[in-house]
Structures are given as C-alpha cells and as structure tokens.
Amino acid sequence: MKSVHEIAQEVFDTYGVRVITDQERSGLPIACRPADERTCLTYLQQVLTRELSIYSPQVIRKSKLNEIILCQKLASEGQRRGGLTCAAFLGSLGLPFIRNKIYLNIKVGGGWQYMRAAFHHELFHMIDYFDDINGYYDQRWKSLNRPGFVYHKDRIDEQRAKPQRGFISEYAMDAVIEDKAEVYSYLLIDHRGTEKLVREDRILARKVVRMKELLHSFSSEFNEDFWSKRDAASISYAKSIVKKRS
Numbered sequence: 442m443k444s445v446h447e448i449a450q451e452v453f454d455t456y457g458v459r460v461i462t463d464q465e466r467s468g469l470p471i472a473c474r475p476a477d478e479r480t481c482l483t484y485l486q487q488v489l490t491r492e493l494s495i496y497s498p499q500v501i502r503k504s505k506l507n508e509i510i511l512c513q514k515l516a517s518e519g520q521r522r523g524g525l526t527c528a529a530f531l532g533s534l535g536l537p538f539i540r541n542k543i544y545l546n547i548k549v550g551g552g553w554q555y556m557r558a559a560f561h562h563e564l565f566h567m568i569d570y571f572d573d574i575n576g577y578y579d580q581r582w583k584s585l586n587r588p589g590f591v592y593h594k595d596r597i598d599e600q601r602a603k604p605q606r607g608f609i610s611e612y613a614m615d616a617v618i619e620d621k622a623e624v625y626s627y628l629l630i631d632h633r634g635t636e637k638l639v640r641e642d643r644i645l646a647r648k649v650v651r652m653k654e655l656l657h658s659f660s661s662e663f664n665e666d667f668w669s670k671r672d673a674a675s676i677s678y679a680k681s682i683v684k685k686r687s
C-alpha cells in the first residue's frame with residue numbers, strides 16, 4: 442500500500458500541486474492542526490486522488506493552485522470551517538512565500554459526499570479568482586437573482602433570508618462567491634440531481650447555464666462531453682432547500 446508521502450509525490454508530479462499534511466497554525470486569520478496520518482491516507486485514497494482525476498493536469502495548472510493543506514480543527518477568523526481558499530494574484534507567480542492554497546478540514550462530519558463536494562467547492566474559488574481580471578467580483582451573477590435579493594454577507598443587518606428558490610443550498614445564500622462555488626460543486630458531484638432541480642427553478646436554471654458558460658471560457662475542457670461524464674457519475678446529493686407545501 443502506498444504511503445501519504447508517495448501519494449503526495451504522485452499528485453505533485455501529475456498536477457504540480459503540493460499536498461501538505463503537517464501544517465500547524467494558530468491565531469488569526471487562519472488556525473488549523475495537522476490530522477493524523479491514517480486520516481490523511483484515507484482522504485488521499487478515497488477523496489483527493491479520485492476527485493483530482495476528474496480534471497486534466499492542464500486545468501489544475503490553469504487554476505493556479507499551488508498547495509492543498511489537509512488538516513483538522515480549521516478555523517478562519519475564529520469560526521470553524523470545512524475548507525478555505527487563499528488566492529492571490531501574486532500567488533500565481535509561484536513564489537515560495539506566497540502561494541495559492543486550499544485548506545481542507547478532513548476531520549469533519551458529513552460523510553464522503555460532503556468531503557467530495559467541499560473539495561470541488563474550494564477548487565472553484567481558485568478558478569473563479571483566476572478566470573478573469575476581476576477576481577471574485579461578479580455583478581452579472583448577482584443580477585441573476587430575483588430583484589431585491591441581498592446575499593447575507595452584503596446585508597447591513599444580521600437578518601437572514603428564508604431558504605428560497607434560486608439557490609442550490611442555504612450556504613449559497615451567503616455571498617456571490619459561495620453561490621457560484623456551491624452551484625459548481627453540486628454540478629460536479631450530482632449533475633443529474635442538479636439538472637432535475639433546475640427544471641422547476643428558473644433562477645437556478647440561469648445560474649447553471651451561466652456557470653457552464655464561465656467554465657467553458659475558462660477551459661474548453663468543460664464541454665458537453667465533460668458534463669455527460671459527470672451526469673453518468675452523479676450521486677444523490679442535490680435536493681431542494683425549499684420545503685414543499687403540503
């Protein structure tokens with residue numbers, strides 16, 4: 442059986458991405474602790490290598506991702522997190538002291554499906570940041586929502602909107618960048634289920650079309666063939682966040 446080190450080396454050789462398992466950080470803005478070797482090994486075998494294999498090395502290189510940090514007890518600004526992305530234009534230069542990183546909390550509940558989705562979610566933040574010169578700014582995506590809708594992070598009060606149509610998950614209602622990353626991760630792991638929801642949700646339908654457009658302009662690899670493969674590999678994950686009226 443391969444060791445953590447051997448798998449990490451293979452990932453680096455294929456994708457040019459370093460897998461870090463001994464990161465220890467405390468304080469703000471990011472805190473995390475290393476996970477045990479066995480958890481890292483299982484995660485590498487069951488999640489990371491499988492999910493990475495969905496992409497060509499070219500797409501991963503284009504995302505400008507330099508490092509994946511596998512950890513536990515991940516917190517950002519004092520809040521527990523499942524994953525985090527640190528992207529910076531300077532990071533794309535490949536300098537050792539400033540790298541584009543994804544932190545993944547590999548000791549969270551939620552099961553394999555959640556862990557798979559979380560990886561693609563964070564990877565999308567990287568793609569989103571580097572797909573154009575505007576970084577995360579995307580006014581057009583905001584305009585896909587129903588008029589008057591304000592993302593939770595854009596609100597001046599603490600009030601949260603009720604779960605509603607137009608969103609693939611409740612977390613998607615937090616901010617444009619989370620909405621996009623959620624749509625992306627759901628499409629990746631449950632294309633069929635997402636397309637099914639879209640048939641009854643015009644706003645979500647527009648978001649899926651726009652997402653596929655954005656991805657195709659990022660890389661021609663996100664083509665019909667890519668989506669039909671994702672469709673065939675769908676697992677049951679997407680479900681409506683709006684309670685059905687009885």
Ligand SMILES: [Zn+2]
Pocket residue numbers: 562563566618619622
């Ligand atoms: Zn996110």
